[in-house]
Amino acid sequence: MTLLSTRGLSKSFSGLRAVHEVDFDLPEGEVRALIGPNGAGKTTFVGMLCGRIEPSAGSVSFDGHDVTALPAHRRIRAGMAYTFQITSIFGRLTCHENVALAVRRRNGPLSDVTHALDRVGLADRAEQLAGDLSYGHQRLLEIAMGLAQKPRLLILDEPTQGLSDTEIDAFCALIRELKAETTILLIEHNMAVVMQTADRITVLNFGEILAEGDPDQIRADRTVQAAYLGTEDA
Numbered sequence: 001m002t003l004l005s006t007r008g009l010s011k012s013f014s015g016l017r018a019v020h021e022v023d024f025d026l027p028e029g030e031v032r033a034l035i036g037p038n039g040a041g042k043t044t045f046v047g048m049l050c051g052r053i054e055p056s057a058g059s060v061s062f063d064g065h066d067v068t069a070l071p072a073h074r075r076i077r078a079g080m081a082y083t084f085q086i087t088s089i090f091g092r093l094t095c096h097e098n099v100a101l102a103v104r105r106r107n108g109p110l111s112d113v114t115h116a117l118d119r120v121g122l123a124d125r126a127e128q129l130a131g132d133l134s135y136g137h138q139r140l141l142e143i144a145m146g147l148a149q150k151p152r153l154l155i156l157d158e159p160t161q162g163l164s165d166t167e168i169d170a171f172c173a174l175i176r177e178l179k180a181e182t183t184i185l186l187i188e189h190n191m192a193v194v195m196q197t198a199d200r201i202t203v204l205n206f207g208e209i210l211a212e213g214d215p216d217q218i219r220a221d222r223t224v225q226a227a228y229l230g231t232e233d234a
């Protein structure tokens with residue numbers, strides 16, 4: 001089943017075509033990576049999926065419903081969760097309290113807080129103030145907050161930025177585990193992470209889909225190499 005799809009999704013900023021007529025389909029249960037050079041339109045595209053950016057044209061469907069006109073909070077309630085490059089945690093609250101906010105939003109049991117912290121390896125820091133965590137741990141806390149919503153779709157924007165090599169390994173293992181529970185859309189610059197975790201990869205370039213395929217196909221694709229891999233940290 002297709003969980004998320006877009007048709008003709010477009011966004012222009014005063015004439016600049018940041019995203020142009022993108023048709024995108026994400027089947028349920030897949031880990032999909034969205035990659036592309038800086039400025040390719042990834043953040044704008046995901047902003048439109050989540051309801052943070054209003055499209056200039058086109059539509060977004062989630063779970064069989066057209067959600068194009070729904071505000072972000074309604075999409076969250078429908079089962080979308082996302083973490084962004086800019087951290088959204090509350091620094092003066094503990095890790096436990098931060099995740100509890102996400103659990104309370106869907107009236108879930110408090111045991112889900114511990115479970116979510118455990119999943120990302122932060123259980124022993126539950127009582128630590130979120131603001132005192134390292135940047136990498138704050139990113140993991142955000143993922144825990146996303147997971148606590150028990151989402152059908154988890155969108156992760158640059159989740160490994162600021163993580164150490166060991167933390168990146170743990171993150172890749174976590175993604176593989178989460179596959180059984182939720183569909184994942186991963187915006188990621190670290191190609192090793194993409195190649196290890198993604199079932200399929202969508203490559204954006206100048207706001208359009210340049211290629212789509214499994215990691216081997218994308219690795220072998222010459223247009224992708226020219227547009228992206230040659231200029232990035234592949």
Ligand SMILES: Nc1ncnc2c1ncn2[C@@H]1O[C@H](COP(=O)(O)OP(=O)(O)OP(=O)(O)O)[C@@H](O)[C@H]1O
Nearest residue numbers: 013016017018036037038039040041042043044045
């Ligand atoms: N609010 C805005 N106003 C004007 N132009 C914008 C705005 N947001 C994005 N853009 C432009 O739209 C294009 C796509 O930007 P976007 O941030 O979506 O790319 P990206 O692929 O996420 O890049 P990065 O990998 O650097 O995060 C860029 O040319 C960018 O300068």
